[in-house]
Structures are given as C-alpha cells and as structure tokens.
Amino acid sequence: MSLLFYYIPHSTSNVTSAVLDELEYSLPCPLAKRIELSIQAGDTKAPHYLSTVNPNGRVPAIVHDGVSIWESAAITMYLGETFGVAGSSNYRMQSLYPALGPKRGEAMKWIVWGNTTLADAASRLGATLPVGSPGAVEEGSQDFIPDNNKRNSDEAEAKKDIAKSLDILNGALHDNDFLIGQGYCLADTHLWSFVSYIRILGVDLNAHANVKAWAARVGDRPALNHE
Template structure:
C-alpha cells in the first residue's frame, strides 16, 4: 500500500492531515509551498489539475477536494478503525456533515473572508457582501448547534471523520473571530474533538 499526502499547513489540507494521523495508517507527506507556487508546477498539476491542496495519491489513484478525500479515507480505512460508520443512516449523516462543511459553512466562510478578511485586497472587498455572509454563517452555526444538542458527536456517541473534518474547520471560524459563546453545544463538541492528541500533530 502506498499513500502520499500533499499538503500545506493551516489550510484545507489540515482536516485530512488530522484524519490520516487518527487512522494511524502509513503515509508519506509532501509539503507544498503555495507562496512559492509549488501547486502550479507541471508535476503537481499532472496529479491535480485543480492546482490546490489537499491531494492524496493512494496506490496510484489521485484524489483532490478535501470532502471527497475524507469520504474515501472513511470508506477505505475508517470503518475498520472505528472512525467511519458502515453503510446505513450513520454513514449518510457522516457524508452529509462533511459536504455541509465544505459546500455550506465553508462557502459562506470563504465569502466572509474574501470580503472582510484583513488579507483580502482592498479593491476587491465588499463590506455589505461580507456582512451578508456573516448573517448566513450565524444561521448555519445555529443549524449545527441544534444538531449537536444532546449528542456527543455528529453521528452519535462515537467520533467519526465527519467530526474531525468539521472541527478542524472551526480553526478558521475562530481565526475570523466569530463569537461562539451563543453556541454552547458547538463549543463543548469542539473541545471534545480538539483535545485528542492527533489534532495537535496535524497542522
């Protein structure tokens, strides 16, 4: 078995990094320096024409998009390791939250960052669009808060890759200084997830 993980620290690759470390499977890490343009070099584009991290290559098969990678790792290794549900309602819940993270919360967070983040170029910012994204984010956080009430993890009593994926994204939510005080269930769940040693080893 060979598995190579192309990553950049503190990026969309971080949730995958955490999953790989939780799974405890052997893998090789390749650091991609985005600032130096490693992700646009022909040898990288040959594997990932999308030109972004994360990317994994498992036994010669290249997979990009973090949500797809997490689902693939869950199906391929996670069930056996107790980190991903077998087919059934809990499997669907895991997939649903991974996709919700990227397509709903992640999309609104990116829009918020692009318009109000300190790194966004001045002439490309739109404060009104940023504020609208923030309203959307708060609504999405309430959806998650309600889902986590009365349960330890997204799919029940057991932590899964869906929790790792979403909890890792909360690094970005905190970095963007979104106040999580009104969301006690999210706060407690986030602490449960990030207190695991593998989180600290997966920048």
C-alpha cells in the same frame, strides 16, 4: 501501499491532516507520506502537479496507489471508508467511520454540508478580511481579493451565513456529544477543522454553546494532541 498527501500549512489541508492524525494514531506507522507545497513558490501551479495530482491547482490532495483524489470532503470520506471502519484492511478494532448503512449516510451528509455550506461561507469571509489579518486569504492564492476590491457587504453576508450554519450545527448537537448519535466519527474532525478556521477568522462561539463544547471535545482527542 503508497499514500501521498499534498498539503500547505494553515489551509484547507488542515482538514485532511487532522483526519490522518486520527486514522494513524493507533497504528504502528503512518499511513501517508506528507508532501509540503507552497503557493508562493508556485508548487500548486507546477505542470506536474496540475497533470498528475490536482488540475485545480489546490490542496488538499492525496494520491493512493497512483490514483489522485482531491476535494477535502471526498478525501475524508475515502480515507474513512478505506482505513477507518472497524475490521477494514488495517485490522482496526475501534471504528472511526461508520460501516455501510444509514450512519454512513449521516457522516457523508455532515462532511458534504461542511464543505458546501459552512466552509463556503468561511472562505468568503477569509477572502474579505484585510490582508495580513488572521486567517485572511494570502496574496498569490487564486481566491485573493486586493483590499481595495473588498466589499463590506460580502463580509456581512459571509458572517450571516456562518451564523446560520452554526445554528444548524448547534441544533444537531443539542442532545448529542457528537454529530452522529453513535459516538465520535471522522465527520466530527472534518467539521471541527472548519469550525477552528472560523474561530481564527474572529467568529466566536459563545452564542452556540453546544458547538463550543463539541469543538473542545473533538479538539481534545489524543490523536490531535500528541508529539
């Protein structure tokens, strides 16, 4: 089995990184080989990367037994289905991803929503923050907007959309420790990663106590806190 994970530190690949940490925690050896790329060095625009890994010139991407999979939501769902279900090919005893059925649907719902709604607003906010501020999109990225083209109205709109997403997440966590009633699953880690990013962007969670407590629960899991 060959599994390659292409990443750039401090980027959307943090999502896949955390998901892999969870999946690998109880295994004797890592599932994936990590390959670090750099926007500044032009790695994501290199012809070989575009033709064999990700034609979008973005990370994260994985290549599993020669097949490339990109888009962090698809990657989380694929890794969850393939390596995270109890009794799957790696003889996992404790499930990190729901088996086929409605709970699987719930996990997919949150993962896709995380990308299309929460992360979309977070990326817009990251692109409007001044160059050099924490989490701001860096020069050289496809999403970079020069400071003199940034609009305050875009920043305000992104913050409003993030607050709306946090309201939804807060409601879902009202009586639940994790997103899906049956306990922790990789959808929690997927969304937690985006919530961690919006905190770096300066969004505070004090008005969303359930999200704040859940983020601490997910972030404190041993898989994310070992050497």
